[in-house]
Amino acid sequence: MQSADMAQTSPKESSVTSAAATAAAAASAKPKILEKKKALPQKQISYPFWFGGTASSLAACVTHPLDLVKVRLQLRSGDAPRNMSGTFIHIVRKQGPLGLYNGLTASLLRQMTYSTVRFGVYEDLKSRFTHEGTVKPSLPLLIGLSTFSGFLGGISGNAADVTNVRMQQDTALPAARRRHYKHGLDGMFRMLREEGPRSWFRGVWPNSTRAALMNASQLASYDSFKAWLMTYTPLGDTTTTHFASSLLAGFVATTICSPVDVIKSRVMSAHDEQGILHLLRTIYAKEGAAWMFKGWVPAFLRLGPQTICTFLFLEAHRKAYRQFKGIES
Template sequence: MVGTFAHVLKHNGFLGLYSGLSASLLRQITYSTTRFGVYEELKSRLSKSKDGPSFPVLIAMASASGFLGGIAGNPADVLNVRMQHDAALPVQDRRNYKNAIDGLIRMTREEGWKSLFRGVWPNSMRAVLMTASQLASYDGFKRVLIQNTPLEDNLTTHFSASFLAGFVATTVCSPVDVIKTRIMSSHESKSLAKLLIDVYKVEGVGWMFRGWVPSFIRLGPHTIATFLFLEQHKKIYRKLKGIDEVDRAL
């Protein structure tokens, strides 16, 4: 990780650390809004009891939401991986997309529209794992903390539950993240089975958690900020709409 930072700073300067920012924003607009929106809608429709949906039901809803979000956000995800990976490549191998829109246009023109959905299946599976391990685990941890500790539905509980959810999500998604990144940044087409065999031969079982620390450094604060903002957003929305919070655990 340190070597990568040093390489990027040396050859691209400080701004090189923000390569792919526009693609990352586009990914959040498409991927995150889809999965969060579908999940909250399903949860509100199925919250018929005082205790809300059971944990297995939460996992099922989160998985469905993640799958749809993965498909919706795949084009931006491909761009995000490519633009961030560009800075570590030799100059002659870089794609040099100006921004997310330029990248979408060039990918469609140079590689066909199917390139926008390169790696869509592993990416969608990653989205399923991410959403289930992040959203469902957050609601699960939040419910356990409220029901089994002196904590109430407040900022401390939201922070604790989101921190634990970030840890779970990073661990569960690490193997799929490695596969997704290598498929999307590859210059050659290679089947998933062939890729897994080649990676295992070179790196052994350890490939599954390669980059776990930088992933947690990214995903941990992101998960915490996301849920803290989401909880405050829901609180303000309910107050404006005059909606009573029947179930404080959800």
């Protein structure tokens, strides 16, 4: 009897034991699977070199009126409006809404040279210093890489930048001093023909210094803010993260670059050449230390949206590229 009972109950007991063993095995295997996933190196994605240039060009189309107002305020003279809203109204009254886009062709030409180089070189160098799945570049290294790439970008885009500043300021000048450039390329070649090759490198040192500071404060801070938000918040690699990171990067970049930006605009718009030290003495004597942050508000209102738009467009480029190539994020 006892053996018969054991024979009758053994299938149940064996099935329970088997289920328990399976559950225990699954529970013990789960952490191992997770560990393996964590240990798997992430593949470094190499994006096209020109993504930064096209993203910046799209952003320039959105923010060009703000850039125009910033330059006008930095170079204002006489009875020109002293604030951002007054400058906007003044431009629209004198030239109509299209007046807010004076110099757009030069601005696009600048982005396709300056921004293509600064983004392309930075991303290439960053990928060389990133060991897949193990080591990410430190903040000091990111600052160094972005400073170098920004300096190269400033040199490559200087001629277009000079043209951009001149076209933005042209209609605010007396009729006798206007240059009447038709578009960005016309301005560059007229400068070469009328003023010689040196005109393409006018203000190249303050411009390249500003570009280096801009890149270091914008790209390195964006990558750092983005990594921090993805690590310490549940946001993940989302549009919200990109927006917040680019907004903070725009604030940092505006503050750091403001003094050099003012000097760059004044050197490039001048009709006669003068040394930077002489220019600094003149500005300080007339305006005091406040000159360093002249036009900061319109600069931030322009650079903040410009930074946000640039990185949102850039991340959209990357997402579309991954989808097209069938690469998982």
